[in-house]
Amino acid sequence: NAGVTQTPKFQVLKTGQSMTLQCAQDMNHEYMSWYRQDPGMGLRLIHYSVGAGITDQGEVPNGYNVSRSTTEDFPLRLLSAAPSQTSVYFCASSYSRASGLSYEQYFGPGTRLTVT
Amino acid sequence: TQLLEQSPQFLSIQEGENLTVYCNSSSVFSSLQWYRQEPGEGPVLLVTVVTGGEVKKLKRLTFQFGDARKDSSLHITAAQPGDTGLYLCAGASSGTYKYIFGTGTRLKVLA
Numbered sequence: 001n002a003g004v005t006q007t008p009k010f011q012v013l014k015t016g017q018s019m020t021l022q023c024a025q026d027m028n029h030e031y032m033s034w035y036r037q038d039p040g041m042g043l044r045l046i047h048y049s050v051g052a053g054i055t056d057q058g059e060v061p062n063g064y065n066v067s068r069s070t071t072e073d074f075p076l077r078l079l080s081a082a083p084s085q086t087s088v089y090f091c092a093s094s095y096s097r098a099s100g101l102s103y104e105q106y107f108g109p110g111t112r113l114t115v116t
Numbered sequence: 117t118q119l120l121e122q123s124p125q126f127l128s129i130q131e132g133e134n135l136t137v138y139c140n141s142s143s144v145f146s147s148l149q150w151y152r153q154e155p156g157e158g159p160v161l162l163v164t165v166v167t168g169g170e171v172k173k174l175k176r177l178t179f180q181f182g183d184a185r186k187d188s189s190l191h192i193t194a195a196q197p198g199d200t201g202l203y204l205c206a207g208a209s210s211g212t213y214k215y216i217f218g219t220g221t222r223l224k225v226l227a
């Protein structure tokens with residue numbers, strides 16, 4: 001199993017550009033989420049999904065869109081990049097609590113994004 | 117808004133010393149997790165606690181969930197350089213899939 005994979009690893013954008021951060025998992029996990037990590041602020045939840053076709057907002061959703069057309073993939077779209085979106089982005093997945101299985105979150109290696 | 121505050125923010129100790137990291141909130145959580153993160157990598161789960169007063173041990177690491185399920189602690193005995201990293205706590209409320217992360221404690225263990 002590859003676990004949770006994220007692409008790209010690094011990205012530089014100009015203000016106003018759009019892009020999609022890719023996230024995929026091969027563990028058949030129902031739950032997937034996107035976090036951003038900034039110095040001194042831990043991880044903050046952007047969006048999450050409890051299954052294909054179901055998404056919801058986290059703490060800091062503004063400026064980001066998500067969709068979940070398959071169980072495996074959960075892309076994060078930046079609509080119009082701003083310097084405030086400079087951060088490290090992590091994707092995570094887990095079984096749902098309803099499954100009765102461990103809901104340990106498995107994290108990808110992260111995407112380091114700089115917006116100039 | 118739920119908040120999880122961790123203390124201390126930074127900790128630099130000598131190999132062999134003991135330490136305790138705290139994770140506090142005014143909110144009640146149905147479960148609380150501790151993660152360790154190395155530079156350039158994603159967090160890796162260490163433990164999940166779900167019952168008030170629960171104590172779990174992982175080799176030299178001891179985790180405790182507060183009786184009221186609002187706080188937790190991580191105690192490391194005889195720290196080793198391999199324990200160096202960023203320690204994060206994360207809590208989830210009952211009936212929600214949203215995990216709230218603490219601000220993190222950056223630990224450095226010197227040989």
